[in-house]
Amino acid sequence: MAGPPRLTEGAAPGGRATILDVAAAAGVSRQTVTRAVNGLSGISAATKERVLAAAERLDYRPSRFGRGLVTGGDHQLGLVVNDLRNPYTPQLASAVFRLAAEQGWNVMLADVDLASDADRMVQALGAQTDVVIGYLGTRRERWNALLGTVPMVELDPHTEPSTAAVRLDPADAVEALADHLVAAGVRHPVVLDHSEAGRPSVRGALVTDALRRRGYLPELVHAAQATAECGAAEATRALARFRRLDAFVAFNDVTALGVLQACRRAGVDVPGAVRVVGVDGLSLGELVAPTLTTLAVDLDEVARVAVDLALGMLAGELPRSGPEVQRTVRHRLLLRESA
Known part of the structure; x- marks a missing residue:
């Protein structure tokens, strides 16, 4: 895979809407858009409403890089897991962390099974990351809504996924x-x-x-x-x-x-x-x-496929749902002494 996509102030990868597009659509300055999407004072309620409506219409997501959040510009990948006490989880997480590091990305981890408020944790993760990978289970639709426009790659969905997904097929x-x-x-x-x-x-x-x-x-x-x-x-x-x-x-x-x-x-x-x-x-x-x-199942391959999908969606090279962003990783019989 190529290096992580880079954003500039006036352009977004894959033709996605920029802050300048929103400003033009709402008939305001770039600074006004910044104030509206970040909840800052200094603009009227009507102006804020008009800007946010334009942002939603254009599927615009504020750039963390312009806001200087978290790491001052590094890309952030969110990883949603079920339970770090299960040895499966840290083995998968280490594969994702390792691959993300090779791409110059940071990873933010959310263990939703151990969280006191899983919904709030997922929402916070979406606010601080560029793309999210993970297990959603029965809470898929609710968490998808909380993530908003953040691209999502679901791991091992049990029903037809509404986002990009990596199926594990035994x-x-x-x-x-x-x-x-x-x-x-x-x-x-x-x-x-x-x-x-x-x-x-x-x-x-x-x-x-x-x-x-x-x-x-x-x-x-x-x-x-x-x-x-x-x-x-x-x-x-x-x-x-x-x-x-x-x-x-x-x-x-x-x-x-x-x-x-x-x-x-x-x-x-x-x-x-x-x-x-x-x-x-x-x-x-x-x-x-x-x-x-x-x-x-090869968890390194699962991580590789999921991150590849995430990068493709973030760069605008792949859609965020549909057959083009569905992948399958298959299990294999590994005979050892116990059988």
């Missing part, structure tokens, strides 16, 4: 895993999912369906949280309840680590008696014994 890897379990002689698998009881997650449904199409009747177990603690607790109950089970497919790697712990405490040999599989491909899966088989 479907091919799930099929490869199902074939591997058949070849390995597994007969009684348990899918340890994280979802509402009776309603599998997207990946839980993919795994269950793939196993059923191969003649299995997998047991579906629901964990209240996708944590090692919940994984261990549910695996302990499953080992006691399903005497013939010989494989766990866990919602993610962290849950799978809890399964490994439960098997070790119960004296169950992995992979001799029970095979264990996670999802995500976290590096910590190589640090446990046995090493963790997983459906791995």
Whole structure:
């Protein structure tokens, strides 16, 4: 990718509206536009209203560089994540930080699960950044509205996205895993999912369906949280309840680590008696014994694709929604000792 786009006072990348365009449309000076969009005194309410209407009509966003906010001119990328206590999150964040640094960007991080007021945090992030990447989940529409004209790249949307997006697709890897379990002689698998009881997650449904199409009747177990603690607790109950089970497919790697712990405490040999599989491909899966088989996604690639989309939209080279800004990163089956 080329270096970050640079803004000047009279021009914006990709033909986006500038402060001079707004001034001309509203019939005022550049200084008046600055006062109106920044809420400064010295202009009438009617003038402010006219300027803001022109700015909205032109889809104008005030330049942080002209206001000298944050770092005096460096580009700012906002990253919205769910929970820094989950090892997946810092591994993804480090990939984004590393790539952004190569482009001369700074990154502002918002952990919305740990925030006291997530809406306020997202709104503040939009005010201080040029583009936002992250997980929106069910709060997508509300947060999109809070971000206003700030370009957004959603990660792993579960429904059709209204912005640019990077989908994470485990479907091919799930099929490869199902074939591997058949070849390995597994007969009684348990899918340890994280979802509402009776309603599998997207990946839980993919795994269950793939196993059923191969003649299995997998047991579906629901964990209240996708944590090692919940994984261990549910695996302990499953080992006691399903005497013939010989494989766990866990919602993610962290849950799978809890399964490994439960098997070790119960004296169950992995992979001799029970095979264990996670999802995500976290590096910590190589640090446990046995090493963790997983459906791995390349988080460096996820970061690379997301930042590429962000730069393209900011430069005006890409639209902010639609098929042109939809990308997919696929998982792969990574066989290690646990399966």
